[in-house]
Structure formats: structure tokens, C-alpha cells
Amino acid sequence: MRIAFHTPLNAYDDGRISGDRRMARQLVAVLEGLGHSVTPGIGARDFMPTPEPERLAAHEGAAARRADDLLSQWRADGAAPDLWFTYHNYYKAPDLLGPKISARLGIPYVVAEASDAERRASGDWARHTAIVRDGLSAAALHLYFTDRDRQGLEPWRSPHTALVELPPFVAFDREPPRRAGCTDVPRLVTVAMMREGTKENSYRLLARALHHLGNRPWSLTIMGDGRRRPEIEQAFAGLPEGRIAWHGAVAHDRVVAGLAGHDLFIWPGLREAYGLVYLEAQAVGLPIVAFDSGGVSATVRDGQTALLVAEGDEAALAAALQSLIDDPDRRATMGAAARRFALDERTPAAAAAILETALATALANHAARRSAGGRDIAP
Structure with a gap:
């Protein structure tokens, strides 16, 4: 036709x-x-x-x-x-x-x-x-x-x-790389534009959740940029020095490779339509932590490839993160299931x-x- x-x-x-x-x-x-x-x-x-x-x-x-x-x-x-x-x-x-x-x-x-x-x-x-x-x-x-x-x-x-x-x-030009092996210091990653509204609110909620984990070993890579970057950076300012790596805007053809260098994808996803980045992260073998908000649940298998918590509950978000930071075997199991889900079903x-x-x-x-x-x- x-x-x-x-x-x-x-x-x-x-x-x-x-x-x-x-x-x-x-x-x-x-x-x-x-x-x-x-x-x-x-x-x-x-x-x-x-x-x-x-x-x-x-x-x-x-x-x-x-x-x-x-x-x-x-x-x-x-x-x-x-x-x-x-x-x-x-x-x-x-x-x-x-x-x-x-x-x-x-x-x-x-x-x-x-x-x-x-x-x-x-x-x-x-x-x-x-x-x-x-x-x-x-x-x-x-x-x-x-x-x-x-x-x-x-x-x-x-x-x-x-x-x-x-x-x-989600479509890929070639098979996505597999996530590198787990490290002693779990590497968290997020990818999102820095604009006002729900994106900024998600960043602020993430920053507050991370404040609950200051005594745990972790690092966070942030890929994204936008007009609200100064305000978003300020929201993360109170976290321990050296925990956050700001990568700015990353070309889309480099995002997937960048995701593969991490252990866990975290993006609260307030009122997210669904979020193709959740599928990209799963495709390289990363488990997901997010709110059960908007259409996020349509991109994951809750409990198998992701831990979803009630929208806006930053304490629950922190607890979900902590549970995966503390359990590398569970991260690996969920990550393997995530890769199969993204590459076989979506x-x-x-x-x-x-x-x-x-x-x-x-x-x-x-x-x-x-x-x-x-x-x-x-x-």
C-alpha cells in the first residue's frame, strides 16, 4: 500500500x-x-x-x-x-x-x-x-x-x-555490546535531557534518593545536557565528591556503548511516555530502577528486568537502588534477563x-x- x-x-x-x-x-x-x-x-x-x-x-x-x-x-x-x-x-x-x-x-x-x-x-x-x-x-x-x-x-x-x-x-544497527563485568564500586548511569518540567523534577528526585546512599560505594554517570543544567548540577552538589561524572550531551550512536560500561540504569521517569532509553539500557544487560510512572512499565518486566517503585517515593527509589548495589549476583541475573527481553521481545x-x-x-x-x-x- x-x-x-x-x-x-x-x-x-x-x-x-x-x-x-x-x-x-x-x-x-x-x-x-x-x-x-x-x-x-x-x-x-x-x-x-x-x-x-x-x-x-x-x-x-x-x-x-x-x-x-x-x-x-x-x-x-x-x-x-x-x-x-x-x-x-x-x-x-x-x-x-x-x-x-x-x-x-x-x-x-x-x-x-x-x-x-x-x-x-x-x-x-x-x-x-x-x-x-x-x-x-x-x-x-x-x-x-x-x-x-x-x-x-x-x-x-x-x-x-x-x-x-x-x-x-527499539531498533539497533548492530547487536549492542554486552555489559562489562560487575565492579567493586557499582557504576550507575542515567541518560536524559536537562529541561524544565518533569525531566528536571526526575533529576531532583534522583539527587535526593542518592543522598540516602552516601555510605554505599557507587558512582553515577550522567549523559545529558540542556538549559536547566546549572540548576540540576546544584541539586547534586551535596553528594560526596567524585561520585558524579557529568558527560554532557552524547551523540546517540555513542550512548549504547556508553551504557555498556556500567552496572545499573537509574532514571525516575516521572510521567515518562515510555522511554526508549530503558530498552537500550536493558539491551546491553543493565537492570533498571525507576518509578512506576507514565508508560515506564511498558518497557520493562517489573521484578525480572527492573525494580519499579511508587511514583514520587524517593525513599523507595533509594531502597531499590541500595538492594541492587548490595547484591551483584542479583544485578547480573536481572541484567541477563533484561538483555534477553530487549533483544528477543522488543x-x-x-x-x-x-x-x-x-x-x-x-x-x-x-x-x-x-x-x-x-x-x-x-x-
């Missing part, structure tokens, strides 16, 4: 480090591997940080013009898509193209990692949320990565709209098997919907 692939949250070809952008590229690669012809970057970025009606109107106007241009182009060259695939839309980045173009072309509309926010259904974001919900109703298929997203999408499950789990997966091949079946379901749902006169079942 010819597939139009749209990413309203972030531009597809934006080269900045981001799990969102990376997952988009992975999805395109898997679809192409299944034999489809995929055109990514089909529309503009429609992220809106604030809800002013004028901002939304400007985006809607630009999207309408883009839709007309695309339809004219496809009429001229006969290369209209057979299916529309939108990745990651929500109230701040609604899909202003997919549902309308799909309806005009009479093609299936598929969405991956969409989310709904009931608390935004009224107030300043109400119009944005209504647009998202129109798209949720129009979709023949929703691919969800986490159970949190599934719960939000359940009201849109219907005979003509399927919900299919697509667990987060692969592009596994994602391809799910996508192949799911797209067939989308085509069937679309045909059934059209036979029923295009009626949708919405909440």
Missing part, C-alpha cells in the same frame, strides 16, 4: 535527540520492511504550547491549504495514499489533516500513540480536544503503546474501531508481526464502516 505518514507533534525530519522522533522513524522503517511505500513528513508540525483560539485558527487554516495542495497533487499524479497513518496526536498537537483527507479519499485512518484528556474537554483546550476526539472516532485502528493510553482510548473501541497493543520497541521484527495483522484489521474495519454507511460509534 501507499501510506501517508503524519507526525503532528514533531517534524519527522527534525534531527534533534528525541524518543518521539526516533519512534516515528522506527515505525516508518517497519512499514517499509513490510513492503509498503511510505511518505513521511506529509504535513506540518501542529504543536501548540498555548490554547489561544487565534493560534488554533491559524493552524487550521494552514492545514486546510495543505490538504487542498495534497489532494490536487494526488489528482494530478495518481499517487494518492491507500491509508493514512498518524503518529502521536493529542490535545496540544491535534491531527488537523488525517481525518479530513481520509474522509475525502475514502481511505482507512490509522493512529498510533494517540491520547485523550478528559480534563481538557472543557475550558481553554476544549476545542483542541474536540478535534482530537473527532479523529479518535474516525480511526479504523488505534495502536497503543501503554496501558495508560489504552484506558483513555477504550471509549472509542467499536465494531469499526480496533484497539491493538504495540509494545514499545524488536522491529516483533513490531512488524503486530503491524501486519493490525493493518489488515484496519482495512476490514474501514470496509465494514463504509458498508454500514460510514456511521461511527463514539462515546
